[in-house]
Amino acid sequence: MSQTATLPDPQSRNLLAALRAFRRGDFSVRLADDLTGIDGEIATAFNDVVHMNAMMASEFERLGVAVGKDGKIGQRGDLPGATGGWHSCVASVNSLIGDLVQPTIEVSRVIGSVARGDLSQTMQLEIDGRPLRGEFLRIGKTVNTMVGQLGSFASEVTRVAREVGTEGNLGGQARVRGVAGTWKDLTDNVNLMAANLTGQVRNIAEVTTAVAKGDLSKKITVDVKGEILQLKNTINTMVDQLGSFASEVTRVAREVGTEGKLGGQARVEGVAGTWKDLTDNVNAM
Numbered sequence: 001m002s003q004t005a006t007l008p009d010p011q012s013r014n015l016l017a018a019l020r021a022f023r024r025g026d027f028s029v030r031l032a033d034d035l036t037g038i039d040g041e042i043a044t045a046f047n048d049v050v051h052m053n054a055m056m057a058s059e060f061e062r063l064g065v066a067v068g069k070d071g072k073i074g075q076r077g078d079l080p081g082a083t084g085g086w087h088s089c090v091a092s093v094n095s096l097i098g099d100l101v102q103p104t105i106e107v108s109r110v111i112g113s114v115a116r117g118d119l120s121q122t123m124q125l126e127i128d129g130r131p132l133r134g135e136f137l138r139i140g141k142t143v144n145t146m147v148g149q150l151g152s153f154a155s156e157v158t159r160v161a162r163e164v165g166t167e168g169n170l171g172g173q174a175r176v177r178g179v180a181g182t183w184k185d186l187t188d189n190v191n192l193m194a195a196n197l198t199g200q201v202r203n204i205a206e207v208t209t210a211v212a213k214g215d216l217s218k219k220i221t222v223d224v225k226g227e228i229l230q231l232k233n234t235i236n237t238m239v240d241q242l243g244s245f246a247s248e249v250t251r252v253a254r255e256v257g258t259e260g261k262l263g264g265q266a267r268v269e270g271v272a273g274t275w276k277d278l279t280d281n282v283n284a285m
Contacts, residue, residue: 027054170198
C-alpha cells in the first residue's frame with residue numbers, strides 16, 4: 001500500500017518562517033492577524049510572545065544606557081503585563097543592578113568622606129544582612145585598608161607634629177605599619193623632617209647653653225639650608241663677637257690692671273649696638 005506525502009499548508013509554512021526569524025532575533029516578525037479558528041489563536045499567541053520579547057529587549061537596552069552610560073543608578077526595568085518567567089527575568093535584572101550599584105554607592109560614600117577629611121567612615125561588608133563576596137568583598141577590604149592607613153598616617157603625623165612642634169619633645173618619629181609606596185615615602189619624609197629639626201634645635205641649644213655657661217668655644221656645626229642656615233650663621237657670628245669682646249676686655253684689663261700698661265684700648269671689629277656700647281665703655285674707663 002503506497003503512502004502519499006502530505007504537503008504543509010501555507011499557514012504552517014508561514015509559522016515556520018516566522019519561528020526561524022524569531023530564532024535569529026528578529027522581533028519585528030509577525031503572523032497575519034486576520035486568521036480565524038485555531039490558526040488565528042496560534043498567530044495571536046505567537047505575536048504576543050514576539051511582542052513581549054521585543055519589549056523586554058528594548059527595556060534592557062534602555063537600562064544599559066541609563067545605568068551603564070548615563071550613571072542613573074536608580075533606574076530599574078519595568079515590563080507591563082509581564083508574568084511568570086517574563087516577570088522573573090526583569091526581576092533578576094533589577095536585582096543584578098541593585099547588587100552592582102549598592103557597593104558602588106558605599107565606595108562613593110566612603111571616598112566622599114575621605115575627601116572631606118573624615119577618616120572615620122568605612123565600607124560596609126554586608127548589604128541587607130548578606131556578606132559581600134568575590135570582587136565586591138575584595139574592593140570593600142581594599143577601601144577599608146586605604147582608609148585605615150590614611151587614618152594611621154594622619155594620626156602619627158599629628159602626634160609627631162604635636163610632640164616636636166608644640167610640646168618640644170624632640171626625637172619623635174611617625175610609625176605607620178603596613179604602608180608602602182607613596183604612604184611610606186610620606187612617612188619617611190615626615191620622619192626625616194622631624195629628625196632634621198631635632199638635630200638642628202639640639203645643636204642650637206647646645207651652643208646657646210654653652211654661651212650661657214661662659215663657654216665660647218662651641219659653634220653650630222649641623223648641615224642646614226635656607227633660613228636655618230641664616231640662623232646658624234647669626235649665632236656663630238654672635239659667638240665669635242662675644243669671644244672677641246671677652247678676649248679684648250680681658251687683654252685690656254690685664255694690661256691696665258695687672259701689667260700697668262696705661263692707654264690700652266679694646267678693639268672688637270664688626271660689633272654694633274650693645275656690644276659697641278660695652279666696648280666704648282670699657283675703653284672710656
